[in-house]
Amino acid sequence: ESLSTPSNTPETTRGMVQDPTQFDVLVMPNLYGDILSDLCAGLIGGLGVTPSGNIGANGVAIFESVHGTAPDIAGLDLANPTALLLSGVMMLRHMGLHDHAHKIQKACFDTIREKKVLTKDLGGNSKCSEFTADICRRVQDLD
Amino acid sequence: MYIVSLGGPKWWQQASRSVSISASLSRVESPPARADATFKVTMLPGDGVGPELMTAVKDVFKAGDVPVEFDEFHLSEVQNMASEDKLEELLSSMKNNKVAIKGKIHTPMEFKGELASYEMRLRRKLDLFANVVHVNSLPGYSTRHNNLDLVIIREQTEGEYSSLEHESVPGVIECLKIITRAKSRRIAKFAFDYATKKGRNKVTAVHKANIMKLGDGLFLQCCAEVAQLYPKIKYENIIIDNCCMQLVQNPYQFDVLVMPNLYGNIIDNLAAGLVGGAGVVPGESYSAEYAVFETGARHPFAQAVGRNIANPTAMLLSAANMLRHLNLEYHSHMVSDAVKRVIKQGKVRTGDLGGYATSDEFTQAVIANLAV
Numbered sequence: 001e002s003l004s005t006p007s008n009t010p011e012t013t014r015g016m017v018q019d020p021t022q023f024d025v026l027v028m029p030n031l032y033g034d035i036l037s038d039l040c041a042g043l044i045g046g047l048g049v050t051p052s053g054n055i056g057a058n059g060v061a062i063f064e065s066v067h068g069t070a071p072d073i074a075g076l077d078l079a080n081p082t083a084l085l086l087s088g089v090m091m092l093r094h095m096g097l098h099d100h101a102h103k104i105q106k107a108c109f110d111t112i113r114e115k116k117v118l119t120k121d122l123g124g125n126s127k128c129s130e131f132t133a134d135i136c137r138r139v140q141d142l143d
Numbered sequence: 144m145y146i147v148s149l150g151g152p153k154w155w156q157q158a159s160r161s162v163s164i165s166a167s168l169s170r171v172e173s174p175p176a177r178a179d180a181t182f183k184v185t186m187l188p189g190d191g192v193g194p195e196l197m198t199a200v201k202d203v204f205k206a207g208d209v210p211v212e213f214d215e216f217h218l219s220e221v222q223n224m225a226s227e228d229k230l231e232e233l234l235s236s237m238k239n240n241k242v243a244i245k246g247k248i249h250t251p252m253e254f255k256g257e258l259a260s261y262e263m264r265l266r267r268k269l270d271l272f273a274n275v276v277h278v279n280s281l282p283g284y285s286t287r288h289n290n291l292d293l294v295i296i297r298e299q300t301e302g303e304y305s306s307l308e309h310e311s312v313p314g315v316i317e318c319l320k321i322i323t324r325a326k327s328r329r330i331a332k333f334a335f336d337y338a339t340k341k342g343r344n345k346v347t348a349v350h351k352a353n354i355m356k357l358g359d360g361l362f363l364q365c366c367a368e369v370a371q372l373y374p375k376i377k378y379e380n381i382i383i384d385n386c387c388m389q390l391v392q393n394p395y396q397f398d399v400l401v402m403p404n405l406y407g408n409i410i411d412n413l414a415a416g417l418v419g420g421a422g423v424v425p426g427e428s429y430s431a432e433y434a435v436f437e438t439g440a441r442h443p444f445a446q447a448v449g450r451n452i453a454n455p456t457a458m459l460l461s462a463a464n465m466l467r468h469l470n471l472e473y474h475s476h477m478v479s480d481a482v483k484r485v486i487k488q489g490k491v492r493t494g495d496l497g498g499y500a501t502s503d504e505f506t507q508a509v510i511a512n513l514a515v
Contacts, residue, residue, distance in 0.1 A: 010412035014440060017391060017416030031351070034384045035409060042388035 009036075016040065041066075048121050051086035053094065063091040077127045080119040082108060085135070107138035182469050185236045185243035186213040190221055192444045192453035193246020199455035199506040200244065200462045203481075206510040209466065209474045214240060220261055221249050230261065234268055242434050244465055246458075247441040259306040262441075267300055269435070271428040272326065273333045274299045274407060276439035277464075278414040281423060281456075283487030284496060291418055294399045295439075296337065297407020298330040299428065304404045322358040322403065327365035333429070334366075334401035335373045345377040346370070349386050349402035349410065362403055387413060415440040422454025422495045425461035427468075436465040451501040454493040456482055459509060481512035 006012040009032045015022060016036070020043060028036065041050040047067035054062045065083035073079055085108055092101035111117060117134045118124025188194040204211055216233045218225055225248075237243055250260035259267070266272075278293040280286065307319040334346050348366040352359035363380060370378035381389070383406045389396060390413055400410065415424040424439030438457040447453045459482050466475035485491055491508040492498025500508075 010408045010440070011442060013387070013409050014412035014416040014421065017413055018420055031405075034351075035387050038384035039387035039391060039413065042391035046388070046392065 012036070013039065016043070037066075046121075047083065048080045049082045049086070051083055051090050053087065053090045055094075059094075061091070061094055063087040063094070077129055078120060079128050080121050081128055081132060082112070103139050103142045104135070107135045107142060110138055111135050181210045181212045182242070182471070183212050183214060183240045184465070184469075185233070185240045185245075186215045187218060187233065187243060187245035187248070188215070189246030190219050190249040190445070191247065191442075192447050195448075195451070195453055195502055196246060196438075196455050196458040197244070199502060199509075200458055202506055203459060203478060203509055203513070204462070207474060207477055207481075207513045209478070210471070211466070211469070213244075218248060218261060221251055225261055230264070230268075233265070237269060237433060237435075241432060242436070242465060242469060244436045244458075244462060246437065249445070263304060263306060266428065269433050270300065270430040271433065271435055272298060272300045273330060273429045274411070274426060275337065275429065276411045276414065276424060276426040277460075278418055278424060278439070280418050281486050282483060283489055284419055284423075284492075286418055288394050288417055291394055293394065293397055293414060294337070294341070294343065295407065295410055295414055296330065296334045296399065296401040297411065298326060298401075298403050299407065300404075301326050302404030320355070320358055322361050324361060324365060327362045327403075328369060330401060330403075331366040331369035332372075334399060335369055335376055338376050338399045339373065343376070343399050345379065345398040346373075347386075347397055347400050348378070348380040349383050349400055349406050350380060351383050351406075353382060359403070366401065383409075386410065390414065390417065412440045420454075420495050421457065422493065423456045423460075425457050425464055427461065427464060434465075434468055436461045436468075451503055452494050453502050454495050455502055455506055455509075456486065456493075477513055478509075481509045484512045485509050 006015045009028070012023075012026070013036070016039060020040070026036065037050075037052070038047075041047050044050065047065070050066065052064055052066050054064070065087055067083055070079060086105065089101045089105045089108075092098070092104070111131065111134045112122065115124070117126040117130050119126055119128060119131050186197060188197040201213065203209075214236050216229070216236065218229050218233055248260070248262045248265070250262055274297040276295040276297070278291055278295060280289050280291045301321045301323060303318075303320045305319060305321040307321065309317055311317050331348070337343075338346050346366075348363055350359040350363050352363045366380065367378070370376070383402070386400075386406075387410070390410070394414075394417060402410065411424075411426070412421070415421050418424065421438065421440035421442045421444070426437055426439035426441075428435045428437065438461060440457075444453055460479055463475045463479035463482070466472075466478065485505065485508045486496070489498075491500045491505055493500055493502060493505055
């Protein structure tokens with residue numbers, strides 16, 4: 001039972017930490033969005049798994065992962081592609097390609113759920129290419 | 144008093160000694176605490192559940208024979224009990240007593256002709272520039288992250304809450320965020336002094352200087368300058384959005400945090416959420432001369448008024464902190480130990496902590512534990 005409905009950003013922040021399920025869609029100005037989106041990313045596992053999209057008028061949009069460039073692991077086949085992949089899924093939905101979006105998202109989530117080929121940041125030992133190959137295999141199986 | 148123009152660091156240290164982290168340093172001339180002397184404290188119940196929480200404090204103090212007498216004032220915008228005269232009366236009481244305990248004065252959303260709320264004006268008139276929130280996990284009440292011990296220090300007289308807004312063109316509002324070198328230095332010094340006094344190891348400044356290059360940039364620069372005067376304390380900085388993320392993933396990396404107004408408001412509430420909510424976190428505000436004790440997450444909690452469900456923990460713990468400030472160590476421990484014991488036992492808990500007890504039942508349980 002939510003005794004107290006948040007009515008401003010600080011209260012929403014507190015509510016988000018205590019019981020995020022009380023929220024569905026939130027809309028807010030720039031600074032609060034910056035803060036709240038990072039906070040919520042922290043709740044679900046960090047920037048390595050959080051997708052995002054920037055929508056403009058007339059269907060113009062840019063989808064991106066918001067984690068850093070990770071120069072220390074660049075070129076070593078170690079990065080977790082989840083954030084960018086799920087951003088790609090958002091893009092497919094934006095374009096109306098819902099079937100494809102659904103398949104890829106399901107494959108990605110199933111791979112993570114199985115815990116067999118996880119990248120290092122998710123607690124596993126697999127390479128980026130191995131993680132990706134597993135997802136590709138699942139997508140093909142779903143066809 | 145704080146100094147605007149600077150000489151070298153040593154002069155700064157001597158000259159700004161009056162900016163103390165607690166009013167007790169500037170109360171050298173007041174009589175020492177004696178068991179038969181009663182301290183007078185200004186009490187401002189505020190709106191929402193404030194009055195109920197104050198009753199809890201009074202009941203516990205009475206049961207524990209605490210030598211404190213309260214001067215009560217009722218100032219409220221939503222209950223139409225606000226006026227310039229009332230504000231003046233309250234201020235003169237504060238000036239006499241130096242210490243106050245208060246609930247939140249609710250700020251109505253409608254614009255009633257004055258951009259600054261009574262809450263803000265009180266802060267500015269008393270120059271309560273530093274807000275300190277203690278984020279401590281409660282033994283016996285488990286949350287995602289246990290054994291937390293953070294201190295959040297927030298500058299609360301300028302920044303985004305400067306109440307300077309105007310409509311330059313219809314449909315376009317400009318809202319000014321004010322950051323000054325003087326106030327940034329002052330809060331930074333407060334934070335480092337606090338850390339020194341309480342034996343803390345690290346101070347982290349929270350900002351968004353990559354975007355607000357001049358405003359938060361100045362704040363950050365001031366923090367870095369003051370940090371140099373405290374070589375024993377580690378200084379770091381972190382951007383506000385990353386800070387929020389880190390707080391929910393790994394709050395243990397932080398110790399004392401210092402930040403401007405808006406970020407402080409947000410982080411105070413976030414941190415309260417980490418240890419159990421607005422009902423359990425105490426907080427206080429300081430100026431060079433006054434100390435005001437209140438809850439950490441300020442929320443009048445209007446839905447709970449009259450339903451006897453609000454959690455008195457935060458206000459009772461804050462009242463205990465107030466007693467420590469008055470050098471009534473014994474009584475301070477008596478109250479805070481009783482509260483912690485009740486929570487640890489887990490039998491009597493209010494709804495926000497997952498229990499079914501009323502505020503009264505909780506207060507009675509605390510009183511029962513005072514005698515031990």
